[in-house]
Amino acid sequence: MTLKASVGSPFARILSVGAATPSRVIDNEYLLQYIDSSDEWITQRTGIRERRWIGEDEDIKTLSLTAGRQAIERAGVDVAEIDAVILSTISHYHQTPALAPQLATELGLTDAAAFDISAACAGFSYGLAQAEALVRSGQARYVLLIAGETISEITDLTDRGTAFLFGDGAGAVLVGPSETNGIGPVVWGSDGSQAGVIWQTKSWQDAVADGTWPKLGMDGRAVFKWATGFIAQAAKKALEEAGITADQLDVFIPHQANNRITDTLLRYLKLPENVVVARTIQTLGNNSAATIPMAMDALLASGEAKSGQTALIIGFGAGLVYAGQVITLP
Ligand SMILES: CC(C)(COP(=O)(O)OP(=O)(O)OC[C@H]1O[C@@H](n2cnc3c(N)ncnc32)[C@H](O)[C@@H]1OP(=O)(O)O)[C@@H](O)C(=O)NCCC(=O)NCCS
Known part of the structure; x- marks a missing residue:
């Protein structure tokens, strides 16, 4: 049937x-x-x-x-x-x-x-x-x-x-x-062998036993290395999958983890100087999943980015997991 x-x-x-x-x-x-x-x-x-x-x-x-x-x-x-x-x-x-x-x-x-x-x-x-x-x-x-x-x-x-x-x-x-495409193909993946790079300090079961909350733990250097190496390549692939080159990009909104990571990604991708780059980390810190839409909203509200422009977004974090795509800004 x-x-x-x-x-x-x-x-x-x-x-x-x-x-x-x-x-x-x-x-x-x-x-x-x-x-x-x-x-x-x-x-x-x-x-x-x-x-x-x-x-x-x-x-x-x-x-x-x-x-x-x-x-x-x-x-x-x-x-x-x-x-x-x-x-x-x-x-x-x-x-x-x-x-x-x-x-x-x-x-x-x-x-x-x-x-x-x-x-x-x-x-x-x-x-x-x-x-x-x-x-x-x-x-x-x-x-x-x-x-x-x-x-x-x-x-x-x-x-x-x-x-x-x-x-x-x-x-x-x-x-x-x-009627036209506004979300390019996602480039995403995971590496569970690196589950210990960003972690929850203990399970909820152990938290109940000792009465204190689990917290976030992180090997900052390992994250930094991964983000500036592997993630840089993934960001480039997202551009390729969307069929655009760096000079056709208007806006870059990477996950706000560290401004030095953003700087390294910029150099690797060879983005032209006129590309608007999200730097909301300066006043908002790292908001995990929320950083990219919060940065998108801030850039549109300030007028630095405009509706209809082409933006590359990429997020990466605990898992390890990553995902990025090229989008048309709302
Ligand atoms: C966390 C992070 C800022 C630490 O910076 P770093 O340069 O790697 O720092 P290191 O741990 O190598 O330490 C460098 C020096 O600073 C010192 N240091 C570490 N933490 C410090 C702090 N909070 N304040 C002052 N000094 C500090 C260390 O003792 C060390 O000193 P030494 O050189 O005299 O031994 C950086 O690794 C980072 O941003 N990583 C990515 C984190 C991230 O984005 N996580 C979320 C992913 S979703």
Whole structure:
């Protein structure tokens, strides 16, 4: 028996972006009460001057809802047409139920497919690949992709190697059908043999036993080496897969892990000087899955990047996992 197959749009694109920045500004000076460091060292080694952490009335849900609502409003799409919600996160407290169904309901969606994905700092590009596939296959008309993180809650403030890196925040995009292609082929992959490069310091079972939360641990040098070697090649491949050359690119939004990593990627890709480069790490830190949509929103809001321009995005992180694609900015 031949079964009916769903038929979707030949192409998909990002229709809108939204973001939520938490209220507490944490400068480098603040962290010096916990770690032996200096504002100068942190700024020089990473580019980070300050980051945002959640305040009393904020959490991963409030941030994700704000970003998601903004993306829906900006797209001007009726919520009844949004068939799926994907939340990319590594900082939601509950392994089950997922947070995405609650976000979908609070955003006014009825009976939408909704699920969380865990792909750390590659989570936005992983989710975008899913959203694009759902729209193009006809499994969903519109997909809301939210990346929401509260990494401050799993940061070990006494760890000299990570305490200064992370911030909280959320970004969201609405992905929908398009007459021209706005999302290039994803270049993605994983290497589980490097699971020990960025890790959770203990399992939840051990956390229950000793009554303290697990935190994030990281071999910073190993991440740095991987990001400036293997990830640089993956970024180049994403350009090739989309059929464009470096001089046709308008905007570069790499995961905001370290400004020195971004500088190395720029040199490797030989991007022309006029390419606009995201540097939100300076004021937002590393927001894991949320960095790319938050940076996209910031660049469009400031006017540095414009709707319709061509951007390369690439995320990489714990797993190890990575994913990148070329997109048309909403
Ligand atoms: C974390 C990171 C900034 C550390 O920088 P680094 O140059 O690798 O630092 P190292 O661990 O090699 O230490 C270099 C020196 O700085 C010192 N140092 C380390 N942490 C310090 C701190 N917080 N403040 C001041 N000095 C510090 C070390 O003691 C060492 O001193 P020495 O040369 O006298 O021995 C860098 O490795 C990094 O950004 N990696 C990528 C991290 C990342 O992006 N992770 C997320 C991926 S999604």
